[in-house]
Amino acid sequence: MSKLKNTHSSEINSSIGKSEKKNNKRPLRVGFPRALLYYKFYVLWTVFFETLGAKVIVSPLTNKEIKDVSVKSAPDEDCYSTKLYFGHVLFLKDKVDYFFIPRFSSDHRTDISCPKFIGLAEVLRSIFPDLPPILMPYYSKAKDGHGKIRLFKIAYSLGFKFTKNPFRILYSFVKSFRKYKQYHDDLYISEDELKRWEKDEFVFNKEISTTDGTNPFKIALVGHSYVINDSYASLRIKEMLLADNVEIITSEQLPKSVIEHQMSKLDFNMYFRYEREILGTVMHFLENETVDGILQLIVFSCGPDSIGGEMASRFSRRNQNVPLLQLTLDELSSEAGVRTRLEAFLDLIERRRKIKESEMICQ
Structure with a gap:
Protein backbone atom coordinates (compact mmCIF):
# COMPACT_ATOMS: atom_id res chain seq x y z
CA MET A 1 0.00 0.00 0.00
CA SER A 2 2.82 2.41 0.89
CA LYS A 3 4.44 1.71 -2.49
CA LEU A 4 1.19 2.58 -4.23
CA LYS A 5 0.94 5.80 -2.25
CA ASN A 6 4.53 6.90 -2.89
CA THR A 7 4.53 6.02 -6.59
CA HIS A 8 1.17 7.23 -7.74
CA SER A 9 0.01 9.86 -5.24
CA SER A 10 0.94 12.81 -7.47
CA GLU A 11 -0.83 11.32 -10.51
CA ILE A 12 -3.90 10.48 -8.45
CA ASN A 13 -4.08 13.93 -6.86
CA SER A 14 -3.66 15.53 -10.30
CA SER A 15 -6.49 13.45 -11.75
CA ILE A 16 -8.68 14.23 -8.76
CA GLY A 17 -8.00 17.93 -9.09
CA LYS A 18 -8.99 17.97 -12.78
CA SER A 19 -12.20 16.13 -11.98
CA GLU A 20 -13.08 18.60 -9.21
CA LYS A 21 -12.61 21.62 -11.48
CA LYS A 22 -15.15 20.25 -13.93
CA ASN A 23 -17.75 19.63 -11.20
CA ASN A 24 -18.63 22.58 -8.97
CA LYS A 25 -21.98 21.19 -7.87
CA ARG A 26 -22.93 20.66 -4.24
CA PRO A 27 -21.31 17.44 -2.99
CA LEU A 28 -23.65 14.53 -2.57
CA ARG A 29 -24.63 13.89 1.03
CA VAL A 30 -24.31 10.39 2.48
CA GLY A 31 -26.09 9.61 5.73
CA PHE A 32 -24.74 7.32 8.45
CA PRO A 33 -27.22 6.41 11.21
CA ARG A 34 -25.24 6.58 14.46
CA ALA A 35 -26.14 3.08 15.63
CA LEU A 36 -25.24 -0.62 15.24
CA LEU A 37 -22.28 -1.17 12.90
CA TYR A 38 -21.47 2.55 12.76
CA TYR A 39 -19.53 2.12 16.00
CA LYS A 40 -17.37 -0.59 14.42
CA PHE A 41 -16.74 0.85 10.96
CA TYR A 42 -17.28 4.61 11.08
CA VAL A 43 -13.60 5.33 10.39
CA LEU A 44 -13.57 3.10 7.29
CA TRP A 45 -16.82 4.50 5.90
CA THR A 46 -16.14 8.15 6.66
CA VAL A 47 -12.67 8.23 5.11
CA PHE A 48 -13.86 6.37 2.01
CA PHE A 49 -16.80 8.64 1.19
CA GLU A 50 -15.12 11.90 2.17
CA THR A 51 -12.10 11.08 0.00
CA LEU A 52 -14.52 10.47 -2.87
CA GLY A 53 -15.78 14.02 -2.35
CA ALA A 54 -19.07 13.19 -0.65
CA LYS A 55 -20.33 15.03 2.40
CA VAL A 56 -20.84 12.62 5.27
CA ILE A 57 -23.75 13.44 7.57
CA VAL A 58 -24.06 11.47 10.80
CA SER A 59 -27.15 11.48 12.97
CA PRO A 60 -26.67 13.00 16.45
CA LEU A 61 -26.03 11.09 19.63
CA THR A 62 -29.04 9.09 20.71
CA ASN A 63 -31.48 11.22 22.68
CA LYS A 64 -35.05 11.05 23.95
CA GLU A 65 -36.49 12.39 20.70
CA ILE A 66 -34.74 9.71 18.63
CA LYS A 67 -35.73 7.02 21.13
CA ASP A 68 -39.41 8.03 21.07
CA VAL A 69 -39.49 7.99 17.26
CA SER A 70 -37.71 4.63 17.28
CA VAL A 71 -40.20 2.96 19.59
CA LYS A 72 -43.16 4.23 17.56
CA SER A 73 -41.81 3.31 14.12
CA ALA A 74 -39.87 0.04 14.60
CA PRO A 75 -41.46 -3.43 14.71
CA ASP A 76 -42.22 -4.54 18.28
CA GLU A 77 -40.21 -7.76 17.98
CA ASP A 78 -36.94 -5.99 17.09
CA CYS A 79 -34.23 -5.65 19.72
CA TYR A 80 -33.75 -2.28 21.41
CA SER A 81 -30.59 -1.47 19.41
CA THR A 82 -32.34 -2.13 16.10
CA LYS A 83 -35.28 0.03 17.17
CA LEU A 84 -32.89 2.90 17.87
CA TYR A 85 -31.50 2.49 14.36
CA PHE A 86 -34.94 3.31 12.95
CA GLY A 87 -34.99 6.58 14.85
CA HIS A 88 -31.55 7.59 13.58
CA VAL A 89 -32.60 6.81 10.00
CA LEU A 90 -35.76 8.89 10.26
CA PHE A 91 -33.81 11.80 11.74
CA LEU A 92 -31.60 11.90 8.63
CA LYS A 93 -34.38 11.17 6.15
CA ASP A 94 -34.72 14.71 4.70
CA LYS A 95 -31.08 15.70 5.17
CA VAL A 96 -29.21 13.31 2.85
CA ASP A 97 -29.10 12.20 -0.79
CA TYR A 98 -28.13 8.61 0.07
CA PHE A 99 -28.16 6.34 3.07
CA PHE A 100 -25.26 3.95 3.53
CA ILE A 101 -26.58 0.80 5.21
CA PRO A 102 -24.41 -2.15 4.14
CA ARG A 103 -25.76 -5.68 4.32
CA PHE A 104 -22.84 -6.94 6.36
CA SER A 105 -22.69 -10.56 7.42
CA SER A 106 -19.12 -11.36 8.37
CA ASP A 107 -15.47 -10.31 8.25
CA HIS A 108 -14.39 -13.86 9.16
CA ARG A 109 -14.24 -17.18 7.31
CA THR A 110 -16.52 -19.07 9.69
CA ASP A 111 -18.05 -16.59 12.13
CA ILE A 112 -21.01 -14.33 11.40
CA SER A 113 -22.59 -11.21 12.86
CA CYS A 114 -26.26 -10.68 13.69
CA PRO A 115 -28.49 -11.83 10.78
CA LYS A 116 -30.53 -8.64 11.11
CA PHE A 117 -27.62 -6.65 9.69
CA ILE A 118 -28.20 -8.40 6.36
CA GLY A 119 -31.87 -7.54 6.00
CA LEU A 120 -32.06 -4.21 7.82
CA ALA A 121 -31.67 -1.99 4.75
CA GLU A 122 -34.40 -3.79 2.82
CA VAL A 123 -36.72 -3.77 5.84
CA LEU A 124 -36.30 0.00 6.14
CA ARG A 125 -36.92 0.50 2.43
CA SER A 126 -40.05 -1.63 2.65
CA ILE A 127 -41.50 0.14 5.70
CA PHE A 128 -40.51 3.66 4.58
CA PRO A 129 -40.71 3.79 0.75
CA ASP A 130 -40.10 7.56 0.74
CA LEU A 131 -36.55 7.24 2.09
CA PRO A 132 -33.65 8.49 -0.07
CA PRO A 133 -31.86 5.75 -2.05
CA ILE A 134 -30.08 3.27 0.19
CA LEU A 135 -26.58 2.06 -0.71
CA MET A 136 -26.65 -1.52 0.53
CA PRO A 137 -23.68 -3.58 -0.69
CA TYR A 138 -23.63 -7.16 0.55
CA TYR A 139 -20.44 -8.62 2.00
CA SER A 140 -19.71 -11.83 3.88
CA LYS A 141 -16.21 -13.20 4.14
CA ALA A 142 -17.78 -16.53 5.11
CA LYS A 143 -19.27 -16.74 1.62
CA ASP A 144 -17.28 -18.08 -1.35
CA GLY A 145 -15.97 -15.34 -3.61
CA HIS A 146 -16.23 -12.62 -0.97
CA GLY A 147 -12.56 -11.79 -0.62
CA LYS A 148 -10.50 -8.79 -1.67
CA ILE A 149 -11.86 -8.82 -5.22
CA ARG A 150 -15.38 -8.55 -3.83
CA LEU A 151 -14.33 -5.54 -1.75
CA PHE A 152 -12.84 -3.86 -4.83
CA LYS A 153 -16.07 -4.45 -6.76
CA ILE A 154 -18.09 -2.91 -3.92
CA ALA A 155 -15.74 0.07 -3.76
CA TYR A 156 -16.08 0.78 -7.48
CA SER A 157 -19.85 0.24 -7.58
CA LEU A 158 -20.19 2.78 -4.77
CA GLY A 159 -17.46 5.09 -5.99
CA PHE A 160 -18.88 5.64 -9.47
CA LYS A 161 -21.97 7.22 -7.90
CA PHE A 162 -19.74 10.06 -6.67
CA THR A 163 -16.95 10.31 -9.22
CA LYS A 164 -16.06 9.03 -12.67
CA ASN A 165 -12.38 8.93 -11.78
CA PRO A 166 -11.30 5.30 -11.14
CA PHE A 167 -7.99 6.46 -9.62
CA ARG A 168 -9.85 8.48 -7.03
CA ILE A 169 -11.94 5.45 -6.11
CA LEU A 170 -8.84 3.29 -5.74
CA TYR A 171 -7.12 5.98 -3.67
CA SER A 172 -10.20 6.29 -1.42
CA PHE A 173 -10.34 2.53 -0.97
CA VAL A 174 -6.67 2.19 0.00
CA LYS A 175 -6.70 5.24 2.26
CA SER A 176 -9.85 4.17 4.12
CA PHE A 177 -8.54 0.68 4.88
CA ARG A 178 -5.20 2.08 6.01
CA LYS A 179 -6.96 4.45 8.43
CA TYR A 180 -9.26 1.67 9.59
CA LYS A 181 -6.32 -0.62 10.37
CA GLN A 182 -4.59 2.17 12.27
CA TYR A 183 -7.77 2.78 14.28
CA HIS A 184 -8.04 -0.89 15.21
CA ASP A 185 -4.36 -1.14 16.12
CA ASP A 186 -4.87 1.79 18.51
CA LEU A 187 -8.08 0.32 19.95
CA TYR A 188 -6.77 -3.12 20.89
CA ILE A 189 -4.17 -3.42 23.61
CA SER A 190 -1.27 -5.86 23.44
Missing part, protein backbone atom coordinates in the same frame (compact mmCIF):
# COMPACT_ATOMS: atom_id res chain seq x y z
CA GLU A 191 -0.94 -8.93 25.64
CA ASP A 192 1.97 -7.24 27.40
CA GLU A 193 -0.12 -4.13 28.13
CA LEU A 194 -2.93 -6.33 29.45
CA LYS A 195 -0.57 -8.13 31.84
CA ARG A 196 0.88 -4.84 33.08
CA TRP A 197 -2.60 -3.42 33.60
CA GLU A 198 -3.66 -6.52 35.50
CA LYS A 199 -0.65 -6.00 37.80
CA ASP A 200 -1.80 -2.41 38.53
CA GLU A 201 1.22 -0.88 36.80
CA PHE A 202 -0.93 1.76 35.06
CA VAL A 203 -4.52 2.84 34.42
CA PHE A 204 -6.28 3.30 31.08
CA ASN A 205 -8.60 6.09 32.12
CA LYS A 206 -6.93 9.40 32.90
CA GLU A 207 -9.97 10.46 34.93
CA ILE A 208 -9.15 7.84 37.57
CA SER A 209 -7.54 9.17 40.76
CA THR A 210 -4.83 7.12 42.48
CA THR A 211 -3.53 9.86 44.78
CA ASP A 212 -4.97 8.34 47.98
CA GLY A 213 -2.66 5.33 47.71
CA THR A 214 -5.41 2.76 47.15
CA ASN A 215 -6.00 0.95 43.89
CA PRO A 216 -9.32 1.85 42.25
CA PHE A 217 -11.86 -0.87 41.57
CA LYS A 218 -11.27 -2.56 38.23
CA ILE A 219 -14.31 -3.63 36.26
CA ALA A 220 -14.54 -5.35 32.88
CA LEU A 221 -17.39 -3.71 30.95
CA VAL A 222 -18.57 -6.12 28.27
CA GLY A 223 -21.22 -5.76 25.61
CA HIS A 224 -21.73 -4.71 22.02
CA SER A 225 -19.82 -1.62 20.92
CA TYR A 226 -23.05 0.08 19.87
CA VAL A 227 -24.31 -0.25 23.45
CA ILE A 228 -21.15 0.52 25.42
CA ASN A 229 -20.36 3.60 23.32
CA ASP A 230 -23.91 4.96 23.19
CA SER A 231 -24.38 6.87 26.44
CA TYR A 232 -28.15 7.12 26.08
CA ALA A 233 -28.70 3.47 25.18
CA SER A 234 -26.40 2.29 27.99
CA LEU A 235 -27.94 4.77 30.46
CA ARG A 236 -24.56 6.44 31.04
CA ILE A 237 -22.98 3.34 32.58
CA LYS A 238 -19.44 4.35 31.66
CA GLU A 239 -19.92 7.86 32.99
CA MET A 240 -21.30 6.50 36.28
CA LEU A 241 -18.34 4.15 36.73
CA LEU A 242 -15.78 6.84 36.00
CA ALA A 243 -17.56 9.22 38.38
CA ASP A 244 -17.18 6.54 41.08
CA ASN A 245 -13.44 6.34 40.31
CA VAL A 246 -13.71 2.88 38.76
CA GLU A 247 -11.11 1.74 36.25
CA ILE A 248 -12.75 0.21 33.16
CA ILE A 249 -11.55 -2.20 30.52
CA THR A 250 -13.97 -3.14 27.74
CA SER A 251 -14.45 -6.22 25.61
CA GLU A 252 -13.41 -4.09 22.61
CA GLN A 253 -9.90 -3.62 24.01
CA LEU A 254 -8.79 -7.17 24.70
CA PRO A 255 -6.24 -8.64 22.26
CA LYS A 256 -7.73 -11.02 19.72
CA SER A 257 -5.22 -13.68 20.76
CA VAL A 258 -6.61 -13.64 24.31
CA ILE A 259 -10.18 -13.96 23.01
CA GLU A 260 -9.31 -16.83 20.67
CA HIS A 261 -7.40 -18.62 23.44
CA GLN A 262 -10.55 -18.65 25.55
CA MET A 263 -12.78 -19.65 22.63
CA SER A 264 -10.54 -22.65 21.94
CA LYS A 265 -11.61 -24.07 25.31
CA LEU A 266 -15.23 -24.41 24.19
CA ASP A 267 -16.37 -27.75 22.79
CA PHE A 268 -18.32 -25.96 20.05
CA ASN A 269 -17.82 -22.95 17.80
CA MET A 270 -19.34 -19.72 19.11
CA TYR A 271 -20.01 -18.47 15.59
CA PHE A 272 -21.50 -15.08 16.49
CA ARG A 273 -18.48 -12.85 15.89
CA TYR A 274 -19.12 -10.13 18.45
CA GLU A 275 -20.37 -12.58 21.07
CA ARG A 276 -16.95 -14.21 20.90
CA GLU A 277 -15.38 -10.94 22.07
CA ILE A 278 -17.89 -10.61 24.90
CA LEU A 279 -17.78 -14.21 26.13
CA GLY A 280 -14.00 -14.44 25.67
CA THR A 281 -13.52 -11.36 27.86
CA VAL A 282 -15.78 -12.78 30.57
CA MET A 283 -13.98 -16.13 30.51
CA HIS A 284 -10.54 -14.51 30.65
CA PHE A 285 -11.26 -12.44 33.73
CA LEU A 286 -13.14 -15.23 35.50
CA GLU A 287 -10.17 -17.52 34.96
CA ASN A 288 -7.43 -15.05 35.90
CA GLU A 289 -9.34 -13.12 38.60
CA THR A 290 -7.57 -9.88 37.70
CA VAL A 291 -10.61 -7.59 37.94
CA ASP A 292 -12.88 -6.85 40.88
CA GLY A 293 -16.04 -7.47 38.88
CA ILE A 294 -17.57 -7.95 35.45
CA LEU A 295 -20.48 -5.85 34.18
CA GLN A 296 -22.29 -7.24 31.15
CA LEU A 297 -24.75 -5.11 29.17
CA ILE A 298 -27.41 -7.22 27.44
CA VAL A 299 -29.91 -5.86 24.93
CA PHE A 300 -33.45 -7.11 25.42
CA SER A 301 -34.69 -9.31 22.58
CA CYS A 302 -31.20 -9.68 21.08
CA GLY A 303 -30.71 -13.30 20.01
CA PRO A 304 -26.90 -13.44 20.16
CA ASP A 305 -26.91 -11.55 23.48
CA SER A 306 -29.31 -14.07 25.01
CA ILE A 307 -26.88 -16.88 24.12
CA GLY A 308 -23.79 -15.02 25.29
CA GLY A 309 -25.49 -13.88 28.49
CA GLU A 310 -26.60 -17.38 29.46
CA MET A 311 -23.14 -18.82 28.80
CA ALA A 312 -21.44 -16.04 30.76
CA SER A 313 -23.81 -16.71 33.66
CA ARG A 314 -22.96 -20.43 33.63
CA PHE A 315 -19.21 -19.79 33.63
CA SER A 316 -19.68 -17.28 36.46
CA ARG A 317 -21.42 -19.89 38.63
CA ARG A 318 -18.39 -22.15 38.23
CA ASN A 319 -16.04 -19.45 39.51
CA GLN A 320 -17.68 -17.11 42.00
CA ASN A 321 -14.53 -15.27 43.03
CA VAL A 322 -15.27 -12.55 40.46
CA PRO A 323 -18.85 -11.23 40.69
CA LEU A 324 -20.81 -10.82 37.46
CA LEU A 325 -23.60 -8.26 37.09
CA GLN A 326 -25.80 -8.59 34.00
CA LEU A 327 -27.97 -5.60 33.10
CA THR A 328 -30.69 -6.04 30.48
CA LEU A 329 -31.48 -2.81 28.65
CA ASP A 330 -34.56 -1.82 26.70
CA GLU A 331 -36.72 1.24 26.07
CA LEU A 332 -38.29 0.93 29.54
CA SER A 333 -34.99 0.87 31.47
CA SER A 334 -34.30 3.91 33.63
CA GLU A 335 -31.06 5.55 34.70
CA ALA A 336 -32.22 5.59 38.34
CA GLY A 337 -32.83 1.84 38.33
CA VAL A 338 -29.43 1.14 36.80
CA ARG A 339 -27.78 3.49 39.29
CA THR A 340 -29.29 1.56 42.21
CA ARG A 341 -28.06 -1.80 40.93
CA LEU A 342 -24.63 -0.36 40.14
CA GLU A 343 -24.25 1.07 43.65
CA ALA A 344 -25.19 -2.29 45.16
CA PHE A 345 -22.65 -4.01 42.89
CA LEU A 346 -19.87 -1.63 43.93
CA ASP A 347 -20.80 -2.11 47.61
CA LEU A 348 -20.48 -5.87 47.11
CA ILE A 349 -17.03 -5.43 45.55
CA GLU A 350 -15.93 -3.17 48.40
CA ARG A 351 -17.03 -5.70 51.03
CA ARG A 352 -15.20 -8.48 49.19
CA ARG A 353 -12.02 -6.39 49.09
CA LYS A 354 -12.21 -5.65 52.83
CA ILE A 355 -12.72 -9.33 53.62
CA LYS A 356 -9.66 -10.25 51.53
CA GLU A 357 -7.58 -7.57 53.25
CA SER A 358 -8.69 -8.85 56.67
CA GLU A 359 -7.77 -12.42 55.75
CA MET A 360 -4.32 -11.30 54.60
CA ILE A 361 -3.73 -9.45 57.89
CA CYS A 362 -4.78 -12.51 59.90
CA GLN A 363 -2.36 -14.71 57.97
